[in-house]
Amino acid sequence: MAIVAQNSKYGKAGRTILAWGVGLLFFFPIFWLVLTSFKTDADAVKPEFLFFFTPTLENYLNMTENYDYWRFATNSVITSVFATLFTLAVGIPCAYAMAFNPSRGTKDILMWMLSTKMLPAAAVLYPMTFLTKSMGLFDTHFLVIMVLSLINLPIVVWMLFTYFKEIPKEIIEAGQMDGVNTLGEIREILIPLAWGGIASTALLCFIFCWNEAYWTVRLTTTEAATLSKLIEGNRAPEGLFFGRLSAVSAAAVGPIVVLGWFCQKQLVQGLTFGAVK
Amino acid sequence: MGRIVLENVTKSFGETQVIPPLNLEIDDGEFAVFVGPSGCGKSTLLRLIAGLEDTTSGRILIDDADVTEVSPSKRGLSMVFQTYALYPHMTVRKNIAFPMRMAGLSEEEQEKRIMTAAESLNLVDYLDRKPGQLSGGQRQRVAIGRAIVRDPSAFLFDEPLSNLDAALRVGMRLEITEMHERMQTTMIYVTHDQVEAMTMANKIVVLRAGVIEQVGSPLELYRAPQNLFVAGFIGSPKMNLIDGPQAQKHGATTIGVRPEHIDVVESGGAWTGTVGVAEHLGSDTFFYVHGTGLAETLTVRAIGDVSLKHGDPIQLAPRATEIHRFDADGLRLP
Ligand SMILES: Nc1ncnc2c1ncn2[C@@H]1O[C@H](COP(=O)(O)OP(=O)(O)O)[C@@H](O)[C@H]1O
Ligand SMILES: [Mg+2]
Numbered sequence A: 001m002a003i004v005a006q007n008s009k010y011g012k013a014g015r016t017i018l019a020w021g022v023g024l025l026f027f028f029p030i031f032w033l034v035l036t037s038f039k040t041d042a043d044a045v046k047p048e049f050l051f052f053f054t055p056t057l058e059n060y061l062n063m064t065e066n067y068d069y070w071r072f073a074t075n076s077v078i079t080s081v082f083a084t085l086f087t088l089a090v091g092i093p094c095a096y097a098m099a100f101n102p103s104r105g106t107k108d109i110l111m112w113m114l115s116t117k118m119l120p121a122a123a124v125l126y127p128m129t130f131l132t133k134s135m136g137l138f139d140t141h142f143l144v145i146m147v148l149s150l151i152n153l154p155i156v157v158w159m160l161f162t163y164f165k166e167i168p169k170e171i172i173e174a175g176q177m178d179g180v181n182t183l184g185e186i187r188e189i190l191i192p193l194a195w196g197g198i199a200s201t202a203l204l205c206f207i208f209c210w211n212e213a214y215w216t217v218r219l220t221t222t223e224a225a226t227l228s229k230l231i232e233g234n235r236a237p238e239g240l241f242f243g244r245l246s247a248v249s250a251a252a253v254g255p256i257v258v259l260g261w262f263c264q265k266q267l268v269q270g271l272t273f274g275a276v277k
Numbered sequence B: 001m002g003r004i005v006l007e008n009v010t011k012s013f014g015e016t017q018v019i020p021p022l023n024l025e026i027d028d029g030e031f032a033v034f035v036g037p038s039g040c041g042k043s044t045l046l047r048l049i050a051g052l053e054d055t056t057s058g059r060i061l062i063d064d065a066d067v068t069e070v071s072p073s074k075r076g077l078s079m080v081f082q083t084y085a086l087y088p089h090m091t092v093r094k095n096i097a098f099p100m101r102m103a104g105l106s107e108e109e110q111e112k113r114i115m116t117a118a119e120s121l122n123l124v125d126y127l128d129r130k131p132g133q134l135s136g137g138q139r140q141r142v143a144i145g146r147a148i149v150r151d152p153s154a155f156l157f158d159e160p161l162s163n164l165d166a167a168l169r170v171g172m173r174l175e176i177t178e179m180h181e182r183m184q185t186t187m188i189y190v191t192h193d194q195v196e197a198m199t200m201a202n203k204i205v206v207l208r209a210g211v212i213e214q215v216g217s218p219l220e221l222y223r224a225p226q227n228l229f230v231a232g233f234i235g236s237p238k239m240n241l242i243d244g245p246q247a248q249k250h251g252a253t254t255i256g257v258r259p260e261h262i263d264v265v266e267s268g269g270a271w272t273g274t275v276g277v278a279e280h281l282g283s284d285t286f287f288y289v290h291g292t293g294l295a296e297t298l299t300v301r302a303i304g305d306v307s308l309k310h311g312d313p314i315q316l317a318p319r320a321t322e323i324h325r326f327d328a329d330g331l332r333l334p
Helices: A002-006 A008-037 A058-066 A069-100 A106-118 A121-134 A141-165 A169-177 A182-193 A195-211 A214-218 A227-233 A242-262 A264-271 B042-050 B092-103 B107-120 B136-148 B166-183 B194-200 B218-223 B228-233
Strands: B004-013 B016-026 B031-035 B057-062 B077-080 B154-158 B186-191 B203-208 B211-216 B240-243 B254-257 B262-265 B271-280 B284-290 B298-303 B313-318 B324-326
Touching: A008 A242, A058 A069, A058 A242, A069 A106, A069 A141, A069 A182, A069 A195, A069 A227, A069 A242, A106 A141, A121 A214, A141 A195, A141 A214, A169 A182, A169 B077, A182 A195, A182 B092, A195 A242, A195 A264, A214 A227, A227 A242, A242 A264, B004 B042, B016 B042, B016 B057, B016 B211, B031 B042, B031 B194, B042 B077, B042 B154, B042 B186, B077 B136, B092 B107, B092 B136, B107 B136, B136 B166, B166 B186, B166 B194, B186 B194, B194 B218, B203 B218, B203 B228, B211 B218, B211 B228, B228 B240, B228 B254, B228 B324, B262 B298, B284 B313, B298 B313
Parallel strands: B031 B186, B031 B203, B077 B154, B154 B186
Antiparallel strands: B004 B016, B004 B057, B203 B211, B240 B254, B254 B324, B262 B313, B271 B284, B271 B313, B284 B298
């Protein structure tokens, strides 16, 4: 760090260039995606039209007219929002108990929760499909919300637990001495104090829900199908409809890119578990 | 009302028993101080009374009601923490109002009590600040304000002054003592500082390794320490403890003499030695005397300014009536 500080002028410029370079590298696929979405399917595969082509809105119009984009988008919003709310409603009390009333098994339970993420999803695909079908839950919003909640719960509890751990135990105990019950404690003291952490956890959970594809594609057909399913539906094995596919993809990632842009600070904090202050 | 009784209370953390079976009564209106070296279980005992820790066995009674299984929020006690534990997201006013809001008091009543507390604690100008904008002493006052407004049956203090600097500590010590005189509410105060214990308590509970070594008023403990531990712990500077032939002459294994009970004499002193360090405070002089053949260092307190210095020979006369005698188990002999 000392060396960087001494050469701060060059160091800073170097780091800025590097950051932009990495940023552009990561951004390029999205840029290309958006660019392609304005090309016709025929133009999309021709190298001579890489940058210079006649832009068209055909793909987007096509999407809203023929594929019912808005229904998929509404489903995505509904399932992601409710799954996030449900995950927090379960995760906050859970992390609260683990952070402030730990027992000997708490650390093990946390590890066990995380270990569920190590199970390959494919291993339970058939049981899940049969079960949900026989229970009549297949292709329902309820199912999608539950599945999204459950797959995100471990990471949400972990994140919240880490944030709650930073709150001094005495403050929680002071609340108890001041005559507040557990629910009041969570509402009056815990949530206001951990607000930043809860917000970034919620945001991340929402993004994970929105982007989830494995289960949403396989456990829905039409009724509860999300944008992931729409993209999947436009995938043609021959690779012919790149323009159309790009438009659908752009319209699916668009909202999340905008959301992420506005919540950059929260996201960075969330992903680094509060290490960056 | 605030009479607190502990019956055969024990506490273990896992395999380690921190509090072996313990019995204690604290009467209504008493100022009880738990004192002992750090790690002896003072905080644990206080937290058991508060309900922040569950007892492993035994019963806790508040005003004759068994509260052993009652949650801390329903025991009607207030606590002041060493780290203040204020709610950082609330202003001073909201911090103080919090327990009243939880108890469902009317807005007017809340405001009235906030103002009374703020006036007596010199907090009126700070009511709209957040805890982060206050000094340590002010934060501790807010914590006390938050504790008094709800009219608890007893106050619990866990080393409330140990994060303050020395000058503030003395001031706050007086304020808390005055508060007790005014309100006459039961207070239980934890400290490792025997001076705080002596100056504030009606009843001192001396703890060592979770065991009560002695319970009594400050002067009882000063005059008749029941064992060597209490003898060495209470009093400043520490009591001189002497074993060997000198103790056997008094029919004891160990004898103890407080520094203020050894007179410095011109001649004919029972003990002689050499002054190691002389501390001249004006009102008193402390001598640390070597070469007496009794103990490595004898501490002697002389009234006024006695002009002996390092290396001077000194003659000492312990007052025969002020000698404490202890047996081989360290227990006081009558
Ligand atoms: N939550 C806990 N888990 C395990 N051991 C503890 C816990 N709290 C206190 N102890 C142990 O109990 C003993 C007494 O602690 P404490 O009551 O805090 O002492 P004091 O307040 O007198 O300094 C110490 O040895 C401490 O290590
Ligand atoms: Mg302590």
